[in-house]
Amino acid sequence: xxxxxxxxxxxxxxxxxxxxxxxxxxxxxxxxxxxxxxxxxxxxxxxxxxxxxxxxxxxxxxxxxxxxxxxxxxxxxxxxxxxxxxxxxxxxxxxxxxxxxxxxxxxxxxxxxxxxxxxxxxxxxxxxxxxxxxxxxxxxxxxxxxxxxxxxxxxxxxxxxxxxxxxxxxxxxxxxxxxxxxxxxxxxxxxxxxxxxxxxxxxxxxxxxxxxxxxxxxxxxxxxxxxxxxxxxxxxxxxxxxxxxxxxxxxxxxxxxxxxxxxxxxxxxxxxxxxxxxxxxxxxxxxxxxxxxxxxxxxxxxxxxxxxxxxxxxxxx
Numbered sequence: 023x024x025x026x027x028x029x030x031x032x033x034x035x036x037x038x039x040x041x042x043x044x045x046x047x048x049x050x051x052x053x054x055x056x057x058x059x060x061x062x063x064x065x066x067x068x069x070x071x072x073x074x075x076x077x078x079x080x081x082x083x084x085x086x087x088x089x090x091x092x093x094x095x096x097x098x099x100x101x102x103x104x105x106x107x108x109x110x111x112x113x114x115x116x117x118x119x120x121x122x123x124x125x126x127x128x129x130x131x132x133x134x135x136x137x138x139x140x141x142x143x144x145x146x147x148x149x150x151x152x153x154x155x156x157x158x159x160x161x162x163x164x165x166x167x168x169x170x171x172x173x174x175x176x177x178x179x180x181x182x183x184x185x186x187x188x189x190x191x192x193x194x195x196x197x198x199x200x201x202x203x204x205x206x207x208x209x210x211x212x213x214x215x216x217x218x219x220x221x222x223x224x225x226x227x228x229x230x231x232x233x234x235x236x237x238x239x240x241x242x243x244x245x246x247x248x249x250x251x252x253x254x255x256x257x258x259x260x261x262x263x264x265x266x267x268x269x270x271x272x273x274x275x276x277x278x279x280x281x282x283x284x285x286x287x288x289x290x291x292x293x294x295x296x297x298x299x300x301x302x303x304x305x306x307x308x309x310x311x312x313x314x315x316x317x318x319x320x321x322x323x324x325x326x327x328x329x330x331x332x333x334x335x336x337x338x339x
């Protein structure tokens with residue numbers, strides 16, 4: 023009987039260890055992506071992607087807004103959309119338009135009283151009966167850090183349209199544009215954006231801070247983060263999915279990002295999986311290490327240490 027050389031046995035064990043390491047990394051990736059896969063599966067069920075979909079250019083009428091970019095819009099209930107500001111290629115805008123998505127009629131909202139400065143690159147978020155607008159770049163180029171609330175968008179309220187500037191206490195964000203504001207529970211979450219610094223010589227600043235507007239206490243707060251946040255950026259997307267926030271892309275003045283990040287509460291299963299101890303006694307091959315680096319570069323997580331809680335809503339104004 024011929025015995026296999028001992029080095030052959032060691033090589034076989036190493037190969038088994040490599041395969042186990044790759045399996046562990048692949049399982050970790052699948053578990054991290056599972057919430058997003060479940061969400062996408064739910065959307066598939068709702069949208070019915072087996073059906074044939076098509077784009078249709080709308081022919082609207084009424085008070086048609088001028089062509090523009092860097093405007094901001096938000097849904098008003100299930101039927102209407104409100105749009106504010108933007109840049110038409112020649113000047114910054116401060117007009118307000120409402121689109122009825124059923125009749126496809128545009129209406130320019132006549133607003134009396136004090137108006138926000140014309141701007142683009144701002145955020146617009148509908149909070150119950152008010153449209154909240156923050157920041158943006160205005161006429162002449164300054165970047166602003168003001169917060170405005172627009173009333174009179176709900177027909178049943180019979181309110182005259184009007185703007186109110188809100189000056190709230192707390193740790194207010196610095197002036198910025200190209201940021202995102204999304205609604206989650208009883209607070210609004212702001213992330214990132216583009217600002218400027220200096221006095222005689224101005225320079226660009228890009229942010230990666232998380233700031234919340236607490237609707238219960240009506241004040242600004244810094245969101246505590248338990249690990250390293252993503253690189254600073256602006257002009258990204260931030261989407262709320264349940265109690266999680268998904269950040270994708272952005273620009274930091276030099277580089278355009280394509281990296282997705284989760285922002286999750288500390289008790290979220292994603293955060294717990296990341297902080298769990300790695301498996302013991304599993305040899306990690308070079309291939310497994312490369313896969314792990316690949317995985318970390320492609321999908322990352324930063325964890326906030328403020329629990330998401332349910333609380334009664336209050337009006338900011």
